[in-house]
Amino acid sequence: MVRIGAFLVGLFFAGWLLVSFLMGAAAYISEPPAPTVEHEFHLAPKHVDFSFDGPFGKYDKAQLQRGFQVFKEVCSACHSLKFVAFRDLEALGYNEAEVKAIAKQWAIKTPDVDPKTGEMTGRDPVPADHFPKPFANNVAAAAANNNAIPPDLSLMTKARHHGSAYVYSLLTGYREQPAELLKKFPDAKTPEGLHYNPYFANLNLAMAPPLTAEGQVTYGEGQPKPTVDQMAKDVAAFLTWTAEPKLENRRTAGLATIIFLLIATGLAYMSYQNIWADKKKKA
Amino acid sequence: MASVETTETEGLAGEDGVRRRDFINIAAVSFASAGAVAVVVPLVNQMNPSADVLALASTEVDLSSIQPGQAIKTTFRSQPLFVRQLTPKEIEEADKVDASTLRDPQTLEERTVDGKKQWLVTMGVCTHLGCVPLGAGEGENKGEYGGYFCPCHGSSYDTAARIRKGPAPKNLEVPKFSFTSDTAILVG
Amino acid sequence: MGFPWAEQYAPKHPLMQWIDEKLPLPRFVYNAIGAGYPVPRNLNFFWNFGVLAGFALVIQIVTGVIMAMHYGANDLVAFSTVEQTMRDVNAGWLMRYAHANGASFFFIVVYIHIFRGLYFGSYKAPREMVWLLGLVIFLLMMATAFMGYVLPWGQMSYWGAKVITGLFGAIPVVGEPIQTWLLGGFAPGNAALNRFFSLHFLLPFVIAAVVILHIWALHIPGSSNPTGVEVKGPQDTVPFHPYYTAKDGFGLGVFLICFSVLLFFAPNFLGHPDNYIEANPLSTPAHIVPEWYFWPFYAILRAFTVDFFFIPAKLLGVLAMFASILLLFFLPWLDTSPVRSGRYRPTFRKFWWILLADVAILGYCGGAPAEEPFVMISQVAAAYYFAHFLIILPLISRFEKPLPLPGSITEAVLAKYGATDGEAAAVPAE
Numbered sequence: 009m010v011r012i013g014a015f016l017v018g019l020f021f022a023g024w025l026l027v028s029f030l031m032g033a034a035a036y037i038s039e040p041p042a043p044t045v046e047h048e049f050h051l052a053p054k055h056v057d058f059s060f061d062g063p064f065g066k067y068d069k070a071q072l073q074r075g076f077q078v079f080k081e082v083c084s085a086c087h088s089l090k091f092v093a094f095r096d097l098e099a100l101g102y103n104e105a106e107v108k109a110i111a112k113q114w115a116i117k118t119p120d121v122d123p124k125t126g127e128m129t130g131r132d133p134v135p136a137d138h139f140p141k142p143f144a145n146n147v148a149a150a151a152a153n154n155n156a157i158p159p160d161l162s163l164m165t166k167a168r169h170h171g172s173a174y175v176y177s178l179l180t181g182y183r184e185q186p187a188e189l190l191k192k193f194p195d196a197k198t199p200e201g202l203h204y205n206p207y208f209a210n211l212n213l214a215m216a217p218p219l220t221a222e223g224q225v226t227y228g229e230g231q232p233k234p235t236v237d238q239m240a241k242d243v244a245a246f247l248t249w250t251a252e253p254k255l256e257n258r259r260t261a262g263l264a265t266i267i268f269l270l271i272a273t274g275l276a277y278m279s280y281q282n283i284w285a286d287k288k289k290k291a
Numbered sequence: 292m293a294s295v296e297t298t299e300t301e302g303l304a305g306e307d308g309v310r311r312r313d314f315i316n317i318a319a320v321s322f323a324s325a326g327a328v329a330v331v332v333p334l335v336n337q338m339n340p341s342a343d344v345l346a347l348a349s350t351e352v353d354l355s356s357i358q359p360g361q362a363i364k365t366t367f368r369s370q371p372l373f374v375r376q377l378t379p380k381e382i383e384e385a386d387k388v389d390a391s392t393l394r395d396p397q398t399l400e401e402r403t404v405d406g407k408k409q410w411l412v413t414m415g416v417c418t419h420l421g422c423v424p425l426g427a428g429e430g431e432n433k434g435e436y437g438g439y440f441c442p443c444h445g446s447s448y449d450t451a452a453r454i455r456k457g458p459a460p461k462n463l464e465v466p467k468f469s470f471t472s473d474t475a476i477l478v479g
Numbered sequence: 480m481g482f483p484w485a486e487q488y489a490p491k492h493p494l495m496q497w498i499d500e501k502l503p504l505p506r507f508v509y510n511a512i513g514a515g516y517p518v519p520r521n522l523n524f525f526w527n528f529g530v531l532a533g534f535a536l537v538i539q540i541v542t543g544v545i546m547a548m549h550y551g552a553n554d555l556v557a558f559s560t561v562e563q564t565m566r567d568v569n570a571g572w573l574m575r576y577a578h579a580n581g582a583s584f585f586f587i588v589v590y591i592h593i594f595r596g597l598y599f600g601s602y603k604a605p606r607e608m609v610w611l612l613g614l615v616i617f618l619l620m621m622a623t624a625f626m627g628y629v630l631p632w633g634q635m636s637y638w639g640a641k642v643i644t645g646l647f648g649a650i651p652v653v654g655e656p657i658q659t660w661l662l663g664g665f666a667p668g669n670a671a672l673n674r675f676f677s678l679h680f681l682l683p684f685v686i687a688a689v690v691i692l693h694i695w696a697l698h699i700p701g702s703s704n705p706t707g708v709e710v711k712g713p714q715d716t717v718p719f720h721p722y723y724t725a726k727d728g729f730g731l732g733v734f735l736i737c738f739s740v741l742l743f744f745a746p747n748f749l750g751h752p753d754n755y756i757e758a759n760p761l762s763t764p765a766h767i768v769p770e771w772y773f774w775p776f777y778a779i780l781r782a783f784t785v786d787f788f789f790i791p792a793k794l795l796g797v798l799a800m801f802a803s804i805l806l807l808f809f810l811p812w813l814d815t816s817p818v819r820s821g822r823y824r825p826t827f828r829k830f831w832w833i834l835l836a837d838v839a840i841l842g843y844c845g846g847a848p849a850e851e852p853f854v855m856i857s858q859v860a861a862a863y864y865f866a867h868f869l870i871i872l873p874l875i876s877r878f879e880k881p882l883p884l885p886g887s888i889t890e891a892v893l894a895k896y897g898a899t900d901g902e903a904a905a906v907p908a909e
Binding site for chain 1: 520559562563565566572573576717721722725726728729731732733735736739740742743744746747752753755756757765782783784785787792795799802806809812813815850851852854855858859861862863865866868869870873
């Protein structure tokens with residue numbers, strides 16, 4: 009009985025799947041799916057080298073500081089960084105006093121309650137505070153930015169495939185919409201208020217090119233020239249750190265763990281061979 | 292334990308063979324145990340205060356609104372903190388006592404900042420079992436020594452918040468603090 | 480339990496004797512995974528994966544209890560408490576990555592364990608109950624993993640919860656009320672998050688209980704072995720301890736090395752970037768996929784694109800997806816061949832390899848976007864999956880001519896290693 013029932017159920021499922029397949033295949037041949045503009049013009053992130061690439065790479069603190077400077081002077085006007093606290097900046101090589109000064113001078117205030125009136129007000133951030141958000145809420149953010157909410161950047165490089173390269177590519181990828189695209193997809197013209205960028209998933213991005221000119225940010229003595237390319241790379245590195253601040257601890261701990269495990273497993277193998285010695289006599 | 296027994300009884304390979312065999316088994320088990328112990332460290336450590344909790348370990352207090360004889364209750368490390376401006380009379384009372392006769396001998400000088408003797412900053416945590424003593428709020432019972440009084444088990448503290456009567460073993464704790472200006476202190 | 484020649488527990492130390500009289504727990508352990516459990520002497524490394532699965536469960540429970548200490552099951556804070564664990568809690572990143580990747584490793588190990596059982600016929604009499612309980616564990620694991628993935632409240636968490644509970648919506652008449660009841664609302668929200676957290680905490684302990692039943696059921700007939708020939712006498716077995724504890728110890732080391740490589744050097748490799756975006760009920764990710772271990776089933780779900788008369792394609796997909804797991808419960812009665820091991824079943828063995836490739840293809844298609852040609856490929860692959868278990872296996876067991884079986888386990892071992900000095904050593908010394 010079980011086998012007869014199974015046979016019928018199997019025949020039904022397998023049969024109907026094959027029927028679906030044939031119908032799908034027929035449709036596929038008679039009307040091949042039309043190529044989409046994203047399919048044809050979206051680009052994978054550019055190749056870019058970072059100091060933290062590879063299993064043993066480390067962050068370059070000077071680069072993270074430059075990236076932080078770009079974030080501070082360019083990105084932070086619109087984008088929040090809500091999972092990062094000022095105190096975390098010590099990992100970039102700033103000392104306690106510098107972190108305190110950075111927090112105190114931050115352009116956006118931390119929301120607080122006035123101790124006398126009980127009304128909402130702002131105060132200078134302290135190192136224990138997370139980076140304050142530039143907009144009070146999503147409605148305010150959308151209203152100020154042509155209806156597009158600037159996403160939080162704390163986890164951006166982990167929230168996209170090949171995130172570090174993605175941020176770099178996006179920042180350096182703005183260009184005129186190719187004529188070839190418009191010829192092939194006349195309806196796909198970039199709408200008013202959006203900007204063409206082939207590294208963005210749907211090709212048209214609300215954010216205007218944020219890094220536009222060499223020297224937009226002034227780097228300190230002995231640092232590389234602040235070209236658009238360099239700034240994009242630095243801020244991509246900084247956002248990699250904000251997304252994965254424990255990367256170096258993780259890799260160090262991993263190396264120690266794996267070395268330990270290799271030795272332990274080696275010993276376990278010898279022990280295993282020993283215990284089985286009289287059960288497995290090779291010919 | 293059973294492994295040693297079994298290998299001993301089954302080890303037919305002679306004296307040297309048995310020893311080598313045991314050595315490797317013991318080494319493997321010891322090494323693995325050391326690893327297991329190492330793993331316990333992060334498992335235990337994760338319960339310690341996290342970085343965000345530690346970062347909140349300092350509090351700024353504005354003193355400008357505290358009149359002589361008044362006290363305020365605020366929080367430091369999620370615990371009550373008492374900040375009191377002593378009146379000259381209270382200072383005098385505190386100084387009158389011979390510190391060496393006290394349960395926890397300390398003078399008011401030792402418990403305040405030089406030259407700012409009127410500012411008494413203490414934790415609002417009774418050193419007996421951690422209740423919040425009365426005396427910081429307007430009209431609260433200050434106990435028979437005019438400082439603080441813990442209603443849980445009746446510990447009385449004097450005007451320098453030193454233990455004078457009751458079960459508490461120590462004076463109210465004075466946290467580390469410093470003046471950032473004439474009218475503000477930073478605790479922690 | 481076990482064979483008459485099993486070693487007897489005889490504690491030497493008076494304290495152990497005292498405990499044994501009052502509560503024979505040491506004896507129980509001794510007979511379960513100690514020297515008191517005689518095991519076929521010819522188990523290969525694929526037999527390590529049962530113990531490894533148990534170890535993976537322990538990793539999940541330990542790291543999971545710790546994650547719960549830092550987690551806030553509220554839709555407003557869930558995402559940020561997980562991030563806080565990653566950033567501020569001492570070794571929090573380690574706990575979180577170990578828990579997330581531990582789930583993947585649990586499934587890897589269990590899938591190998593299941594395919595080992597399929598190849599060597601471990602589901603056959605007298606071990607049907609072991610197989611059935613194993614499937615119960617597998618179902619519980621899937622439920623636990625699904626609910627656990629919702630907890631970080633990222634985009635994939637949210638939309639995964641929505642899509643999977645939406646499956647129940649396919650049931651005629653009662654479907655939508657059931658979906659609303661499961662979620663405690665009309666879409667995933669705080670109510671759903673809290674109940675998923677509660678159940679996600681509970682189910683692993685239920686799994687642990689069923690694991691004990693699974694091992695209990697295993698000890699009644701004793702472990703199977705690669706030849707599929709039953710144990711005939713003491714010369715065919717060795718005591719579990721120290722022989723298999725040593726072998727499992729080595730296997731565990733290899734497992735932990737693989738786990739550490741992923742955990743410390745590519746912790747997000749098996750995850751989806753979208754889950755690092757906070758849940759947003761107003762915007763669906765471009766391409767929703769479950770975690771990789773659900774991909775084969777997800778492919779089956781999506782393979783049904785055509786209504787069958789009055790049955791809508793959506794319902795068919797749901798039925799087929801559940802059927803693809805439920806049919807495994809009937810496996811002991813579908814495969815009627817008296818020969819267990821695929822080693823001696825030439826036709827069965829070929830189809831086993833085809834099944835393995837088929838499931839891999841289904842997995843690949845399940846993870847790919849719902850576009851052609853992946854849908855067509857998964858239709859063919861899903862058709863084979865059902866045909867394999869429901870049509871092909873019963874037919875093979877009827878018509879296949881098996882190869883000659885070895886007379887006993889020992890005979891098979893001797894054929895492999897050759898009989899040299901003193902095979903008497905195979906008889907336990909005590």
